[in-house]
Amino acid sequence: MDSIIQTYRLTKKFKDVEVIKPLNFSLRKGEICALIGKNGAGKSTMLKLLAGQLLPTMGEIQLFGKSGKDLDYARKRMGFMIETPTFFPDFTAIQNLEYFRIQRGIADKKRIYTVLEIVGLANEKRKKFQDYSMGMKQRLGIALCLLSSPDCLVLDEPINGLDVEGIMEIRKLLMKLNEENQITILISSHILTELKLLAKRFVFIKNGVIVEDLTRESLEQKSRKQLLLTVDDSAKAARLLEQAYADIQFKVLPNNQIIIENHVEKGGSINHMLVEHGVMVKEFRMEALNLEEYFLGLVEGKNND
Known part of the structure; x- marks a missing residue:
């Protein structure tokens, strides 16, 4: 199976603190992989390294087999939602996505309507972002991730703060993207029961180290x-x-x-x-x-x- 993400002894230090210890990780095409860890375990740091928001202290990242100077090009095939995206509160979904489409040099204007249809916001054309529910805001964040037609989504806590209905909507959306659009997904969350319904693989991280890597079947056996x-x-x-x-x-x-x-x-x-x-x-x-x-x-x- 093809590797979408591969890290080799990936390390990140902040001053003298090693937040990510030499870490080897791979994400294969078609997986939904859950990254699980307590606050401060290194989840967000790892995802920011993948997104290029932080530079590694040591080690190597490969995306779609590309590394070094080719990483920026490879990242165009990825959709990242590491922190809650900043949208214009007075803009509608279409206006917000049009701004990002122009900013990112995406030529296809129709893509905006396609992604809004995918995330279930096509009928909210007049509503401004400031009037969105938390679940709608998260779905617009995922729509932004999908704007460039990525092959892989990396999502940091996309269901954090959502009610039960909102969580179920995001879960159904991510499963649909994986099954129908063949999009590979790496997701972190604290809502572990929800991850069990969604993910096919579970990677536990503690103090910047992967302490266990389980398939869904292995996890079922353990639980x-x-x-x-x-x-x-x-x-x-x-x-x-x-x-x-x-x-x-x-x-x-x-x-x-x-x-x-x-x-x-x-x-x-x-x-x-x-x-x-x-x-x-x-x-x-x-x-x-x-x-x-x-x-x-x-x-x-x-x-x-």
């Missing part, structure tokens, strides 16, 4: 449901589980607790089987490690696996 049992005799319960299910995966914890990691859908049968064979089940519940818990464990050093 899968499990059964938690508290019994009066964990040794007997373990023997019964092994006899009943040859491939059962479980852990025996202190205080007669057992975590069962597979056959979760057979919880009722497992409970009945243990009770029938004289094991008192004091507690029986299903629990899932969600994305937020996994993320917090990862960036705060609680997860060891």
Whole structure:
């Protein structure tokens, strides 16, 4: 698969503080990749380096296989929304985009109407930017990113501050751009449950270092449901589980607790089987490690696996 973005030992220092430590990262064509990290983890700095808003201290950036002096040309194939775009409050969407079209030397005037149609603002021709909702403002920001017909979007917190409806609109829009227009997307956000619905890959960053890089399938595996049992005799319960299910995966914890990691859908049968064979089940519940818990464990050093 072709790499859209590739970094080699990318490093950024501010005075003596190394905000991005030698970082190797690649984004492949067609991906929706989520960049996840707490405030100060280095997310925005990394995206600003890709956008050319900051210069690296060391290392190399390649965009579409181009580097060095060719980067500026390659960036024309990218759409960046690193900070909330500054639009003219008294201008309509068309007037704002016309200003940026001229400023950026984009010849096709019809492109303005095309991108407004894509982001769902085609019917808001008379409304001024100052009267837009937060969701509409974010959609106009994405329309601006799309003005130059990019192959890749890099979006920093595009759903920050939106209500539930606004978040859903942006998610649907980004999925449509990826699926119908084959646009590759790199997105950062703090709204982790939303990222789980959108992204196909999850890159966790902490103190300027990528600490984990997971596919959606791997993340699902790590955040899968499990059964938690508290019994009066964990040794007997373990023997019964092994006899009943040859491939059962479980852990025996202190205080007669057992975590069962597979056959979760057979919880009722497992409970009945243990009770029938004289094991008192004091507690029986299903629990899932969600994305937020996994993320917090990862960036705060609680997860060891």
